[in-house]
Amino acid sequence: MKVSCEIIKDLLPLYHDGVCSNDSKTMVEEHLAYCDSCKAALLEMDDTLCINKAEQNLQEAEVVKKLSKRWKKGMLKSLLEGMLFTILAIALIALVLYFFIGFRIIPKPY
Numbered sequence: 001m002k003v004s005c006e007i008i009k010d011l012l013p014l015y016h017d018g019v020c021s022n023d024s025k026t027m028v029e030e031h032l033a034y035c036d037s038c039k040a041a042l043l044e045m046d047d048t049l050c051i052n053k054a055e056q057n058l059q060e061a062e063v064v065k066k067l068s069k070r071w072k073k074g075m076l077k078s079l080l081e082g083m084l085f086t087i088l089a090i091a092l093i094a095l096v097l098y099f100f101i102g103f104r105i106i107p108k109p110y
């Protein structure tokens, strides 16, 4: 069966992603066997999609890496700050309580 290049080019994206039916797949493969221009179109699709995806993934990975690095840094910093603040607060409360109770413990003069 001879199919026009237009039909094949419509099907190529589906064929490329492997989501077309077996019949379409066979039809595309039969056409690609003798049609160089559609083969070239498929190869081009392969290239651009792969490169785009790879580049996008790389960029995304880089952004995620940066973000998680920044997040970790910020997290560690705020954790340390929080711990320091907590320790200071506890120390202050303990100190206040100590003085408060200490003054109270001193026998009242009567």
Ligand SMILES: [Zn+2]
Binding pocket: 004, 005, 008, 031, 035, 036, 037, 038, 039
């Ligand atoms: Zn063709």
